[in-house]
Structures are given as structure tokens and as C-alpha cells.
Amino acid sequence: MEITNVTEYEAIAKQKLPKMVFDYYASGAEDQWTLYQNRHAFSKILFRPRILIDVSKIDMTTTVLGFKISMPIMIAPTAMQKMAHPEGEYATARAASAAGTIMTLSSWATSSVEEVASTGPGIRFFQLYVYKNRHVVAQLVRRAERAGFKAIALTVDTPRLGRREADIKNRFTLPPFLTLKNFEGLDLGKMDKADDSGLASYVAGQIDRTLSWKDVKWLQTITNLPILVKGVLTAEDTRLAIQAGAAGIIVSNHGARQLDYVPATIMALEEVVKAAQGRVPVFLDGGVRRGTDVFKALALGASGIFVRTHAASYSMPS
Numbered sequence: 001m002e003i004t005n006v007t008e009y010e011a012i013a014k015q016k017l018p019k020m021v022f023d024y025y026a027s028g029a030e031d032q033w034t035l036y037q038n039r040h041a042f043s044k045i046l047f048r049p050r051i052l053i054d055v056s057k058i059d060m061t062t063t064v065l066g067f068k069i070s071m072p073i074m075i076a077p078t079a080m081q082k083m084a085h086p087e088g089e090y091a092t093a094r095a096a097s098a099a100g101t102i103m104t105l106s107s108w109a110t111s112s113v114e115e116v117a118s119t120g121p122g123i124r125f126f127q128l129y130v131y132k133n134r135h136v137v138a139q140l141v142r143r144a145e146r147a148g149f150k151a152i153a154l155t156v157d158t159p160r161l162g163r164r165e166a167d168i169k170n171r172f173t174l175p176p177f178l179t180l181k182n183f184e185g186l187d188l189g190k191m192d193k194a195d196d197s198g199l200a201s202y203v204a205g206q207i208d209r210t211l212s213w214k215d216v217k218w219l220q221t222i223t224n225l226p227i228l229v230k231g232v233l234t235a236e237d238t239r240l241a242i243q244a245g246a247a248g249i250i251v252s253n254h255g256a257r258q259l260d261y262v263p264a265t266i267m268a269l270e271e272v273v274k275a276a277q278g279r280v281p282v283f284l285d286g287g288v289r290r291g292t293d294v295f296k297a298l299a300l301g302a303s304g305i306f307v308r309t310h311a312a313s314y315s316m317p318s
Contacts, residue, residue, distance in 0.1 A: 070100030157231030173198030273301030
């Protein structure tokens with residue numbers, strides 16, 4: 001089958017991947033209303049095209065946190081990529097580098113920061129979950145720095161894991177031949193089987209629910225890397241993020257996998273951009289499938305977008 005657009009990959013993935021893996025990649029939280037909206041909200045935004053403009057020379061290059069990239073499209077952090085293919089994050093890192101853009105590595109990758117760095121040159125950001133054990137966090141940030149990562153994307157919308165009902169039904173767990181490589185040496189790399197979702201149990205045991213704005217400041221005491229706050233949807237939190245020293249904001253609802261019935265990211269973008277007042281760059285992830293989606297986000301004030309290497313286009317029942 002000839003692939004002509006990103007959405008068509010989903011049907012192929014459904015055929016090829018084990019059900020537990022596909023459902024983990026593709027599903028959202030609870031009623032999946034936000035998952036549907038993330039995608040379909042883009043269709044509510046229309047262009048007013050202007051004509052007879054010379055478009056013979058197009059330059060899509062841009063600068064993100066001082067790094068020049070080929071286009072305002074970067075790769076969002078997505079966990080456990082080796083469940084989909086043995087090359088996993090290695091392949092994503094090589095592809096991002098070949099495309100001249102930025103890859104964000106997930107804390108919960110199935111390849112470590114060192115392994116991804118070893119794939120060759122490239123501009124890479126590291127997505128961070130804050131564990132209860134702050135020594136683990138500090139060690140991980142230092143390892144990312146040493147491995148040449150250029151920024152930290154701090155995920156702030158996951159003090160507990162969203163209720164992902166597909167994962168509960170499937171008793172989701174990381175396949176036994178894989179580990180969360182960044183935590184392998186810390187006895188935190190394995191995920192136990194659970195009565196519901198193995199990932200939900202892992203998060204409940206390890207991730208710090210006390211996370212607050214003071215921790216954004218704490219992070220700046222242990223690293224000089226710029227910090228992007230990932231998971232902002234409101235003007236109020238935009239202002240607080242800037243006060244706390246964020247170098248940028250990622251408008252994200254975690255691919256609609258955390259709190260259901262929050263707005264689609266494209267609908268929250270304008271509010272965040274207005275509140276930022278140009279003080280820091282604002283980025284967007286969630287629901288982006290086509291170049292026209294990217295253009296809509298840029299037109300509404302985003303400095304760039306992140307595409308998730310796994311995300312679904314869920315259809316709401318009529």
C-alpha cells in the first residue's frame with residue numbers, strides 16, 4: 001500500500017502491532033473526547049489565502065532556543081519506541097538528524113541518553129519526569145547534559161497517570177525483553193504486572209505527586225540547560241511558568257492521555273501565546289497530521305510544533 005499521508009500509518013500499525021502495544025500508542029484517557037478534539041479542532045480553522053505572491057523561493061528554516069533547524073517541526077517525546085520496532089529511538093534519532101531537526105527523548109525510552117547520543121550528531125532535548133527520589137532526577141539530568149542534550153522538557157501534567165482504559169483492559173506492561181533504559185542501573189527499569197495498567201502502578205510508585213512551581217526553580221539549580229515547561233494550557237500557568245524561569249512553553253495535553261475534557265491544544269494555543277507576550281517561545285504538540293496543521297499553529301503564534309511518533313485519530317461515535 002502506498003502511503004500518501006501520516007494518518008494512513010495508523011491502519012498499518014493496527015495490523016502489524018500486538019493489540020496491547022497498538023492500544024498503548026493509540027488510545028487516550030477515559031471517553032477520549034480530547035483525543036478526538038485534538039485532531040478535529042484543526043478543521044474548525046480556515047485559511048484566508050492571499051494570491052499573486054512570489055513563492056519561488058521558500059525558506060522553512062527556523063531557530064529554536066538558538067539552534068537552527070530545517071523546519072518548525074520537531075519530534076515530541078514518545079515512550080517505549082522499541083515496542084514498535086527493534087531500532088526504536090535509535091531510528092528516530094537518526095531520522096531527526098537526517099531531517100535537520102530536533103528529537104526529544106522520553107524519560108521512559110527503551111534506549112538510554114548515551115545510546116541515543118551514540119547514533120551520531122544531532123540536536124536533542126530530554127523530556128523529564130520528576131521521580132520521588134530526587135537523586136535519580138539529578139543523576140538523569142547530568143547524564144543528559146553529558147550526552148550532549150541541549151534542553152530539558154519538563155512534563156508537568158502527570159502527577160498521576162491518566163485513566164487510559166485500554167491499558168487497564170489489556171493489563172499493559174512493558175514486554176519482558178525491554179527495559180526503561182535510562183533507569184536500568186537504578187532498579188527502576190522494569191515494570192511489574194499489575195491488576196490494572198502496569199504503567200499506572202509504576203507511576204503511582206515512582207513519580208512525585210508533590211511537584212510544584214518551586215521544583216521548576218530547583219531544576220535550574222542543578223542544570224544550566226534551558227527548561228521547557230510541557231503541559232501548559234492556560235494563560236495563568238503561562239505567566240507562572242515565565243515567573244519560574246521557563247525558557248519556553250509547550251502547549252500540550254499529553255496527547256489527550258492525561259485529563260480528558262481539556263481543550264484541544266490548537267484551541268488553547270492563542271490564550272497561551274497572548275499571555276507569553278513574546279517573552280518566551282511557545283510550542284504546540286497534539287493532533288498535528290499535515291503541513292496545513294503546522295501552518296495553522298504557526299499562524300496562531302506558535303514558534304514551532306512537536307509531532308508525536310505515536311498518536312491516534314480517534315473517531316467519536318455519532
